[in-house]
Amino acid sequence: MSAQANLGRHFPLIGPPVLDVTLEAGDLLYFPRGIIHQANSLEDAHSLHITVSCYQRNTWGDLLHKLVPRALDIAIEEDVMFRQGLPVDYLNYMGLANSDVDSQQRTVFLGRTMALMRRLMEQYLPTDAACDQLGKQFMHDSLPPFLTEGEKSCSIHGHGERWDPAGNAVRDHTEMEPDTMVKLIRKGCLRLITEDDVVRVYHNIENARVYHGREPQYIEISAELAPAVELLLHSYPEYVAVDSLPAETVEERLEIATILYDKGLLVTGEPLQNVHVDDTSSDEGEEEGDS
Incomplete structure (x- = not known):
């Protein structure tokens, strides 16, 4: 299956093409941004070609x-x-x-x-x-990051609470500690923005695989927790301890770390240990039966 690629198609105001080439099956042709092109099937063949464009609307x-x-x-x-x-x-x-x-x-x-x-x-x-607004648009346009198995095991993507009906309990419950080492799963996966008098963390973690298949995804946080997000952005790709995040109290540091971890934006230095959570309703039922 062959196709003829014509770069700089001959228009009166543009001039003659700079390249006229026949592409065979499996060929890849790269040309810089701004080059006008047109692909035509040869007279004796059918063809299918895909044009992949990047760096659009970023001027x-x-x-x-x-x-x-x-x-x-x-x-x-x-x-x-x-x-x-x-x-x-x-x-x-x-x-x-x-x-x-x-x-x-x-x-x-x-x-x-x-x-x-x-x-x-x-x-x-x-x-x-204005740059933040372009960053927000990029968050909406982009695909979620591809995660390695190691990253999944140290993030919510490889964990997450679930109900175990056999044991009648919540399983895979994890908790952050002040000495837990964390970093952003990708620096380019979120954007810290102030708009409408609130602080929002826009991200692409939950974007659909279909272009703009979902509305822009964001988390609203208090202004007091914004410096913690800034530190994580500036520290990437290094890990930092949760207790080193700039916030007034340990509870606030754990709060912002947990929010980002639960949303899938943080990866820990080591997999978090599961904390067993018993179902209290089962115990209450046993007490009522005994009485």
């Missing part, structure tokens, strides 16, 4: 799409200069019909526009927040 323009509208919202809210009214007669000297007219009013108007743009760029750009 400076995409960042500015996130950045500029938010910067304007902030500037309009905080700076009276952006809320002042336009000159009442600006339509008389601005617009396409007036673009070739040289007037002092037009010069002043354009100068004021440029001054506001400079002020916007210099004082109100929430660049980190």
Whole structure:
């Protein structure tokens, strides 16, 4: 099964192709981002080809799409200069019909526009927040990480509570300890974001294998626990003790570690030991029978 690949298809405004090649079954052709291509089956053969594209919508323009509208919202809210009214007669000297007219009013108007743009760029750009929004989008776009058997055995992916009907008890219950060593299962599997006045940890652990098969997945945490997530991000790929996470109390350190572990975002240095949890309802039933 052969196919003809044409890179830089000949269009009047583009020019002749830079490569015209016949691909045989099993061939792989790589070409850089931005190259226009077209695949055609040969006249005497049928073919099926798959195009895999990456690094999409990750340009400076995409960042500015996130950045500029938010910067304007902030500037309009905080700076009276952006809320002042336009000159009442600006339509008389601005617009396409007036673009070739040289007037002092037009010069002043354009100068004021440029001054506001400079002020916007210099004082109100929430660049980190805009990058976080792109990171949030990446969390939604990406597949869950592939885990090794070792990673599964040291994470919730290889453990998890279950009910044992034969023993009438909960099995595989595990608990974190202050000296438990932990790290993120992947640094690129989560994004710490502040939005809508709350702190959220967006992640891709529960993403569907079908593109956008689920809504964006996130955990809401208190602002006091955010520094612990930051430390885990900055420490990766090294392990850190739960007790070294920045939080006011040991209980809070165990809380954020347990939240992330239960969601599948943490891996421990060693598999956690199972804690046997008996079913108290069974004991209560026996006591009632004895009485």
